[in-house]
Amino acid sequence: MPILKIKNAELSINNKKILKGLSLNVNEGETHAIMGPNGSGKSTLSYMLAGRDGYELDNGSISFDNTDLTQLSPDERSNLGLFLAFQYPVELPGVSSTNFLREIFNSRKKYLGENELSHLDFIKHLRKVAENLSIKDEMLKRYVNFGFSGGEKKRFEILQMALLNPKISVLDETDSGLDVDALKIVSEGVNNLKDKKNAVVVITHYQRLLDYIKPDIVHIMSDGKIIKSGDADLALYVEKNGYSEILNEKS
Amino acid sequence: MKKARNDQFFSNLEKFVNKVYPNQLQRQPYLSLKSWPSPRDEAWKFSRLGKLARKNILPLNLENQQDFSINKLIKDSISLVFVNGKFEKKLSDKLLSEIVIEEVQIEDFKEIINKFDNLSVKNHPTLNSTLSCSQKFFKIKFKNDIKFYKPIEIFNLGGSENTSIHPFIFIHLEKNADVQVFQHYSTYAGLLAPFEIINLSENSNLEIIKIYDDKINSHNLSLTLSVIKEEANLRSFALIKGGEFTRSEMHTLLEGEYSNADINGIYLSSGSQHHDLTSCVYHNVPNCKSSQIVKGVLGEESTAVFQGKVRVEKLAQKTEAKQMSRAIMLSDKAVSNSKPELEIYADDVICGHGATVGELDEDQIFYLSSRGISKQKAKVILIDAFLNEMISLSISDKFHDIIYNETKTKINKLLANEYE
Numbered sequence A: 001m002p003i004l005k006i007k008n009a010e011l012s013i014n015n016k017k018i019l020k021g022l023s024l025n026v027n028e029g030e031t032h033a034i035m036g037p038n039g040s041g042k043s044t045l046s047y048m049l050a051g052r053d054g055y056e057l058d059n060g061s062i063s064f065d066n067t068d069l070t071q072l073s074p075d076e077r078s079n080l081g082l083f084l085a086f087q088y089p090v091e092l093p094g095v096s097s098t099n100f101l102r103e104i105f106n107s108r109k110k111y112l113g114e115n116e117l118s119h120l121d122f123i124k125h126l127r128k129v130a131e132n133l134s135i136k137d138e139m140l141k142r143y144v145n146f147g148f149s150g151g152e153k154k155r156f157e158i159l160q161m162a163l164l165n166p167k168i169s170v171l172d173e174t175d176s177g178l179d180v181d182a183l184k185i186v187s188e189g190v191n192n193l194k195d196k197k198n199a200v201v202v203i204t205h206y207q208r209l210l211d212y213i214k215p216d217i218v219h220i221m222s223d224g225k226i227i228k229s230g231d232a233d234l235a236l237y238v239e240k241n242g243y244s245e246i247l248n249e250k251s
Numbered sequence B: 001m002k003k004a005r006n007d008q009f010f011s012n013l014e015k016f017v018n019k020v021y022p023n024q025l026q027r028q029p030y031l032s033l034k035s036w037p038s039p040r041d042e043a044w045k046f047s048r049l050g051k052l053a054r055k056n057i058l059p060l061n062l063e064n065q066q067d068f069s070i071n072k073l074i075k076d077s078i079s080l081v082f083v084n085g086k087f088e089k090k091l092s093d094k095l096l097s098e099i100v101i102e103e104v105q106i107e108d109f110k111e112i113i114n115k116f117d118n119l120s121v122k123n124h125p126t127l128n129s130t131l132s133c134s135q136k137f138f139k140i141k142f143k144n145d146i147k148f149y150k151p152i153e154i155f156n157l158g159g160s161e162n163t164s165i166h167p168f169i170f171i172h173l174e175k176n177a178d179v180q181v182f183q184h185y186s187t188y189a190g191l192l193a194p195f196e197i198i199n200l201s202e203n204s205n206l207e208i209i210k211i212y213d214d215k216i217n218s219h220n221l222s223l224t225l226s227v228i229k230e231e232a233n234l235r236s237f238a239l240i241k242g243g244e245f246t247r248s249e250m251h252t253l254l255e256g257e258y259s260n261a262d263i264n265g266i267y268l269s270s271g272s273q274h275h276d277l278t279s280c281v282y283h284n285v286p287n288c289k290s291s292q293i294v295k296g297v298l299g300e301e302s303t304a305v306f307q308g309k310v311r312v313e314k315l316a317q318k319t320e321a322k323q324m325s326r327a328i329m330l331s332d333k334a335v336s337n338s339k340p341e342l343e344i345y346a347d348d349v350i351c352g353h354g355a356t357v358g359e360l361d362e363d364q365i366f367y368l369s370s371r372g373i374s375k376q377k378a379k380v381i382l383i384d385a386f387l388n389e390m391i392s393l394s395i396s397d398k399f400h401d402i403i404y405n406e407t408k409t410k411i412n413k414l415l416a417n418e419y420e
């Protein structure tokens, strides 16, 4: 069953074309990896999916669970079950992490028509989920992302993913800035959430993440388009030979 | 109706003083101020008094006939109630032996006033009008070594649209005293001119929280002069919500080494309100610290200004002075001004200042929305955070929730007006 269908997406920022006819289909149960050189438009793709202001399509279509995504606001997309782990998570000084997490957890529950958790039950649930990601209580007492290290920010993104239990998660360079131990913890967190009904799209520079999160399909993105797709071996090939050969092949 | 002349209030004041206090020569010098500051006066450029000047305001001298009830913010506080600028013993709590309230004469605090040798103090309408016509000059003294766990709450009540009221208070902390004071301004006065003097002896600590919430036709021109001795610490926080025009002006003189002054504030303006936080800190000796941090949220057509001045004398090496203002505009019709002034004559000092004015941060709103929170709710969360952070920084933890709730009612109203 398809979850996400992007067809010929074109998008410009400040009159500069960034996405130039990108197509991508993701089915239930699949894990996709998108690799590509800096500036090829990977983060732009992720913002377009999340519905950031200024990232509207010039041409093309996106459907998610058979709904036209382009008509929805970011919060509606999130409620439908789309999650973006930011490449650069945003600091929210003055917003306590625990309150923030409870707010987003309960608003998702409400949307799904499920019971919200009481404060105490939520804290218990949060502790359990946080522990699996080696996130200490102390961190949850701080303001959202404020003064977090690079690695803490990435783990905090995955913590939100775990609480929201989305249908599709786009992880934008979640591996950058993580040491090997943290990489293992984060990957395990992602793998634990994976089931036959949901899907994951990981955007990464490095093959090493794909040792832990095994992709079914690997895409190479360049200059606003997906120029080649293949199985996990494509990532190994890129790791060994760089992008240049694939890029040359195309031009 | 005939418009009052610009100096009408001052001639009313003169008649009043000569009639009510004919034999009190100490008041006479303060009748020499004959008019309101003009917009050309640098200190009043952003806070114009034209509308007040056109009112025919009379000093109020009625015995209080009304019943007043007070709402304490702190359950076990000791209340001191001033109605129409007069101390109402009946409405106030009984004092403890560690606090002394006494009537003093201008002579007794004139020396302190004279330390502020500049025209914006000397020609201040509040200083002059209140010293010439305040009914009594009260001094509250906290004795040596008092660690005071019951906060004092001072209430200013009363007034009516075309009258002025003139409360005076002199707060004196003896050595090592440690005191918390709340000042409530909740009057109906056309003009409220509260004049306060704070004198902190060696190693004393005062936390003073001022809540400006006068009724919507009021002009409040509050003036506070503080002198701080060695290792003493003044923590002042002003929350401005009310009035048609509210200016909280503080002049703070760091006179003893290793002393500290935090002169912070929040304003929340709506409708056509004008709010003004003006603060001057004078570093006269080495090794002192000060901060002036102000945050505001402006809605509708309201206006606001933060004027922060730091003067570091040549002698005052190793000064650390911090200044910052940040305003969030909920409406494009609101106007916020910021006027930082640094006059630094010493070379070994750390001074920082910055000012930002703007809407809420788009990246932050997007981040929250991407987690399923509506844009509207995201804005509420971010404004809450903005104020929460400021309150945590400025006042003792035990008062945090109380002050936060005081901001909450006003913020909800502001947001309802802007986003409905």
Ligand SMILES: Nc1ncnc2c1ncn2[C@@H]1O[C@H](COP(=O)(O)OP(=O)(O)O)[C@@H](O)[C@H]1O
Pocket: A013, A014, A018, A036, A037, A038, A039, A040, A041, A042, A043, A044, A045
């Ligand atoms: N806000 C912006 N304004 C202008 N150009 C942008 C903006 N954001 C991204 N770009 C440009 O879009 C292109 C793609 O950027 P991005 O999506 O961040 O690439 P990637 O994530 O693959 O490194 C780059 O050329 C970048 O300079």
Ligand SMILES: [Mg+2]
Pocket: A042, A043, A044, A087, A172, A173
């Ligand atoms: Mg990127």
